[in-house]
Amino acid sequence: xxxxxxxxxxxxxxxxxxxxxxxxxxxxxxxxxxxxxxxxxxxxxxxxxxxxxxxxxxxxxxxxxxxxxxxxxxxxxxxxxxxxxxxxxxxxxxxxxxxxxxxxxxxxxxxxxxxxxxxxxxxxxxxxxxxxxxxxxxxxxxxxxxxxxxxxxxxxxxxxxxxxxxxxxxxxxxxxxxxxxxxxxxxxxxxxxxxxxxxxxxxxxxxxxxxxxxxxxxxxxxxxxxxxxxxxxxxxxxxxxxxxxxxxxxxxxxxxxxxxxxxxxxxxxxxxxxxxxxxxxxxxxxxxxxxxxxxxxxxxxxxxxxxxxxxxxxxxxxxxxxxxxxxxx
Numbered sequence: 347x348x349x350x351x352x353x354x355x356x357x358x359x360x361x362x363x364x365x366x367x368x369x370x371x372x373x374x375x376x377x378x379x380x381x382x383x384x385x386x387x388x389x390x391x392x393x394x395x396x397x398x399x400x401x402x403x404x405x406x407x408x409x410x411x412x413x414x415x416x417x418x419x420x421x422x423x424x425x426x427x428x429x430x431x432x433x434x435x436x437x438x439x440x441x442x443x444x445x446x447x448x449x450x451x452x453x454x455x456x457x458x459x460x461x462x463x464x465x466x467x468x469x470x471x472x473x474x475x476x477x478x479x480x481x482x483x484x485x486x487x488x489x490x491x492x493x494x495x496x497x498x499x500x501x502x503x504x505x506x507x508x509x510x511x512x513x514x515x516x517x518x519x520x521x522x523x524x525x526x527x528x529x530x531x532x533x534x535x536x537x538x539x540x541x542x543x544x545x546x547x548x549x550x551x552x553x554x555x556x557x558x559x560x561x562x563x564x565x566x567x568x569x570x571x572x573x574x575x576x577x578x579x580x581x582x583x584x585x586x587x588x589x590x591x592x593x594x595x596x597x598x599x600x601x602x603x604x605x606x607x608x609x610x611x612x613x614x615x616x617x618x619x620x621x622x623x624x625x626x627x628x629x630x631x632x633x634x635x636x637x638x639x640x641x642x643x644x645x646x647x648x649x650x651x652x653x654x655x656x657x658x659x660x661x662x663x664x665x666x667x668x669x670x671x672x673x674x675x
Contacts, residue, residue: 380518387493387519390419400426405563406537410516416492417512425485425511429603430460432539432560434532434553435469435546436578441672443546443578444472445664446570449675450543451476451484453596456612459603460485462539464531465500465507469545469553474503483511487534489527491519529555536560541603543568543593547581554581557590566602568593595675617660623653627662631673639671 353372361368384391392399394409400423403409415422433450435443447469451461455477463470465486477484486507490496492515495504507513516534517527532552536542536559544567547553557567569590572579586592591602596611603609622645629639640650654671657663663671 383519384414388416389493389519390415392419398423400538403534403537406533410534412516414492414515414518415512417508421483422485422512422514425460425483426538428460429540430462430485430538431599431603432462432535432542432556433469433473433545434463434535434542434556435544436548436551436553437466437468439468439546440576440578441666443469445672445674447472447545448476450545450596450599452480453611454599455480455482455484457596457600457609459600462487462535464535465496465503467497471500471503474507478506485511486513487531487538488513488515489531490523491515491517491521493519496523528552532556533559536565537563539565541566541568541599543599544582544585545570546572546578548577549580549584551581557585566591568599568602622649623656626650626653627657627673630663630671635670
């Protein structure tokens with residue numbers, strides 16, 4: 347990886363005909379002006395030369411020279427000292443994958459485990475949202491500047507995230523996002539986490555890079571099983587075939603991190619539903635559309651609509667495009 351090169355070799359590898367210009371700019375760098383720009387952006391920093399630098403990052407062949415933190419540096423360092431779990435996956439996730447990611451993020455956060463991800467569309471954002479929905483902090487590692495949400499459409503999520511958790515980057519304020527910054531970001535996610543869980547991933551998903559970094563570091567990797575006919579599950583099912591631990595819910599993650607039964611996922615706070623509504627929920631969870639689910643549960647149209655309304659109010663199902671309902675884990 348290019349980031350494993352020393353400064354001189356890195357410059358030679360990536361600058362091409364601008365080599366001498368870049369060398370001159372580096373030699374003329376005004377470090378105090380750089381510090382002033384960082385402070386003006388509301389960013390705090392920690393250098394890898396400092397004792398408090400996150401210990402897990404030192405396992406990388408190329409630990410970030412400087413971490414830039416939006417939110418609160420002390421809070422981030424405290425969260426990084428614990429046993430965070432990375433929850434990652436596809437940007438173009440299925441409704442099933444999004445609900446599972448939210449559920450895992452919510453469940454492990456309620457058990458006191460920090461969720462780390464990349465704030466990307468799809469699984470990453472859903473995992474962050476699950477943790478925030480539980481009222482717990484979460485950490486996002488960004489491919490660009492820590493003070494700017496990426497993608498920009500996740501501005502509201504970024505704002506909420508830095509209030510209670512942190513957004514982190516090895517790049518300074520104003521830095522652009524490039525293709526190489528995504529795998530560079532992924533290595534930080536994997537290194538900060540005690541365990542990495544892939545929820546949904548196609549066979550060429552970028553989230554599998556995060557898994558690869560975790561395995562190279564000797565960290566446990568988990569995966570959520572998916573339908574064998576779903577392209578979004580091809581990567582995660584392959585991980586399971588190659589020995590990843592199976593993740594059926596937050597308890598599996600907690601058991602892997604702390605040992606079986608050492609820490610228990612908080613019981614589902616949702617109210618119990620009637621047997622008729624439970625039968626309807628099972629049909630929806632099995633993939634049936636609304637009409638088929640009602641027929642499978644043996645409910646009349648009126649009773650079925652009442653049961654659907656109850657399930658939606660209690661947080662068991664979510665209404666999607668075209669009025670189709672999906673089950674919430």
